[in-house]
Amino acid sequence: MNCKNCNNEINHNFCANCGQPSVLKRIDGHYIIHEIEHVLHFERGILFTIRELLVNPGQNIRNYISENRSRLVKPVLFIILSSLIYSFISHYFHIEEEYLMHEGMENSSFVKILGWFQANYGYMNILSGMFIAVWLKVFFKKYKYNFFELLIMLCFVLGISMLIFAFFALAEGVFHIKLLHIAGVMGIIYLTWSTGSFFEKKKINNYLKALTCYLLGMMTFLIFILALGITIDLIKK
Numbered sequence: 001m002n003c004k005n006c007n008n009e010i011n012h013n014f015c016a017n018c019g020q021p022s023v024l025k026r027i028d029g030h031y032i033i034h035e036i037e038h039v040l041h042f043e044r045g046i047l048f049t050i051r052e053l054l055v056n057p058g059q060n061i062r063n064y065i066s067e068n069r070s071r072l073v074k075p076v077l078f079i080i081l082s083s084l085i086y087s088f089i090s091h092y093f094h095i096e097e098e099y100l101m102h103e104g105m106e107n108s109s110f111v112k113i114l115g116w117f118q119a120n121y122g123y124m125n126i127l128s129g130m131f132i133a134v135w136l137k138v139f140f141k142k143y144k145y146n147f148f149e150l151l152i153m154l155c156f157v158l159g160i161s162m163l164i165f166a167f168f169a170l171a172e173g174v175f176h177i178k179l180l181h182i183a184g185v186m187g188i189i190y191l192t193w194s195t196g197s198f199f200e201k202k203k204i205n206n207y208l209k210a211l212t213c214y215l216l217g218m219m220t221f222l223i224f225i226l227a228l229g230i231t232i233d234l235i236k237k
Helices: 029-040 046-055 057-066 075-093 109-119 121-139 147-175 180-200 204-236
Strands: none
Touching: 046 057, 046 075, 046 147, 057 147, 057 180, 075 121, 075 147, 109 121, 109 204, 121 147, 121 204, 147 180, 180 204
């Protein structure tokens, strides 16, 4: 028989070309439980990824880029999942409604774009990460990482920052104490530390440059969104 994935001839239980099983097991309760265990597994799943990114982010991300890509969760999946966790908690407890004020600007395209990003943090983090990656490429050009490798690094560290926000949002929703400002400070500290250690953790200057890149990246991202909103408003008129 031929493989249903790559059409290569199969003589055993698995395709020698792509590894596809010759006969797929039927999806049942056992399959679903196995998939959940695979995602949450402490040795390969998201919990393991979170632990490694909290303990030694720089070394683990470097290993993912250059040596072993099977130990950590895929970076794009990780940032989308962590963003969804924060979005769910934030919307459930109505956390951000007290922090966002757009009086007099409700009909502007800029505010509408920000509102869309607020509902889709995964996309916002990836897009803002592109701007940050450009600045990282400028400030850390001697390390020879390309744009896409830097973006992968940002997917991991921005994903952890979203989980930090999710933790404080959950605490704020349960205890009714304003904590998102603390989450912002903790998030910046983590982003600065993890990014600096990714390049070379013993150089203090790397942490200062990392912080500068994040600030410049977010500023240019907001300027881009503002310019886009103004352009849309002018076209509408």
